[in-house]
Structures are given as C-alpha cells and as structure tokens.
C-alpha cells in the first residue's frame with residue numbers, strides 16, 4: 028500500500044494520497060498548527076495565543092482531531108518549540124520544556140499528551156532546528172550541509188543541520204548565548220540577558236535594541252547608528268559560527284534580520300572580520316548567496332514543525 032502511494036501516477040492522486048503530517052510551531056506568544064504533506068500542500072492551518080500548556084496543547088489536539096476527520100489520518104506530528112527543551116529520546120525528560128522563566132511552561136511535557144491523544148510518532152525539537160530542517164528540505168538550504176539557521180527576534184537562537192541530521196548533544200545548540208567582544212566605550216549598554224547580560228542575545232536581540240535606543244527596532248530609521256552596531260554584533264557571531272561549524276549556508280530569520288539594509292551590512296562586516304582567512308568563494312565572492320534570508324520566508328517556523336513530523340516517520 029505504501030509503495031502504491033509513492034508511485035501514484037498523477038499529481039492530483041498523489042497529492043490526495045500523500046502521507047499527511049501535523050505540525051505545531053510553539054512560540055512564546057502564539058502557537059501555529061498546520062496539517063499537510065509539504066510546503067505546497069497545506070490543507071489547514073490555525074493559530075492561537077500561548078496560554079497554559081494544558082489549554083494550548085488541548086487546542087492543538089482538538090484542531091488535529093477535527094482536521095483528521097476532514098482530510099484523513101495523520102502519519103506523524105512534529106513540534107518545533109521555543110526552548111530550552113529536551114530533544115533526547117532516551118532521556119527521562121524527553122519531550123519536555125526545561126526550566127524557563129516563561130510562567131507555567133517550566134518542565135511542561137509536550138510530547139506525551141500528543142502521543143496519548145494520537146498514538147503516532149512525534150518529532151520534537153527547537154523551533155530553529157525545525158527551521159533549519161525545513162530550509163534544508165524545501166528552502167534556501169537545499170543541497171547545503173551544514174545548514175545554520177539563526178533567528179534574531181525576541182531572542183536569538185540557532186539551529187544546525189550537519190551530515191543530514193539536526194545537531195543535538197548535551198541538549199541543543201544555544202547560539203544566542205555566545206559571549207561577544209563588548210567594547211564598553213563604543214557601547215556602554217550593559218545588555219539584557221538574565222543569565223549573562225552581554226552575550227549575543229543580550230546585546231543584539233530585539234529587546235536589547237529597544238532598551239538601548241529607547242524605541243523598538245521597527246521604528247529606528249535606516250541611517251540610525253543602531254544598525255551599524257547591530258550588524259557589527261551579528262557579524263561577530265556569524266564569523267564565529269563560520270570558523271567553528273564551517274556551514275555551507277547561513278539563513279537569517281526573525282524580525283530584526285528582515286530590515287532590508289541589514290543584510291548587505293552584515294555580509295560586508297563578516298568579510299572584514301574574517302579577513303580572507305576562510306578560503307571559500309562563498310565567503311569571499313558569493314557572500315550574497317551565503318548569508319541569506321529564509322527561502323520559506325515567514326513559513327520557515329511552521330514548515331519546520333511539518334519537517335520534524337516527516338523526519339519522525341523516516342527515523343521510525
């Protein structure tokens with residue numbers, strides 16, 4: 028039966044018969060749920076505010092139950108969530124959010140309620156690892172390995188795909204919390220990370236921009252000195268990731284990176300900081316195709332969840 032699905036001859040038929048996945052993009056302020064077989068075949072989507080784990084997961088479960096009745100059974104569910112979280116299947120806290128300042132979510136079990144409701148494989152990873160996987164399968168990262176996906180918004184987080192797999196280890200990468208050189212004469216702002224003050228996130232995420240300059244990033248004009256400093260910090264971090272991970276592409280998501288004038292400035296500063304040391308034409312000549320926006324645009328998050336579901340069926 029599975030073979031006949033894959034070999035279904037006509038587009039329409041194969042679309043109707045393709046394996047269906049459920050994706051849950053779990054954000055700090057909202058959840059997005061989608062049901063479909065891939066980026067060109069999303070059958071249904073919904074979004075609702077993040078409240079308590081019980082209520083929020085309950086809404087997701089109700090959505091998939093309702094949609095399964097209309098579109099057919101799901102093959103797997105993927106959750107791409109804010110962190111920190113435990114993605115290690117052999118750990119006792121697998122599938123949980125780890126201690127977090129977010130009220131009500133510390134130690135919340137995300138995976139078990141879904142398994143109990145649907146008895147399906149459940150993929151579970153960070154939002155940025157999910158986005159890295161989706162970009163690798165369907166977006167800007169196709170044909171590249173390693174893929175680094177970095178989001179710069181309310182927080183800063185990074186996901187990494189390497190040798191075809193998402194990078195885990197102790198837990199998962201925490202690329203927003205690397206220390207950065209901080210010239211206190213140029214930038215006396217102490218930083219806002221509750222753990223480290225002036226780590227990358229503490230200096231360069233949206234809330235740092237807002238607190239340092241007294242206005243939200245969205246309202247700062249393109250010629251404001253905020254942007255040169257912001258690009259400086261982002262470029263320092265990217266230069267570190269380039270020399271440590273040797274990625275074949277770096278994809279920048281999140282609101283701050285979407286400022287049109289930022290990308291050229293970041294690319295130029297990365298080249299300056301690396302000073303020709305990394306001998307790859309991607310850095311030295313083709314940097315416009317090396318440090319890029321998500322090919323899936325704003326959809327990278329929810330498609331990341333769908334990609335995690337698809338991956339959960341491949342890994343059995």
Ligand code: ADP
Pocket residue numbers: 054179180181182232233234237243244245246280281282283285286
């Ligand atoms: P989230 O990280 O919450 O998913 P965003 O990526 O939109 O969502 O990040 C929100 C943060 O980024 C806020 O601090 C906001 O001020 C800032 N931000 C969002 N869009 C922009 C923009 N176009 N330019 C600068 N800052 C932005």
Ligand code: ZN
Pocket residue numbers: 203204220221222223224226227228229
């Ligand atoms: Zn930090």
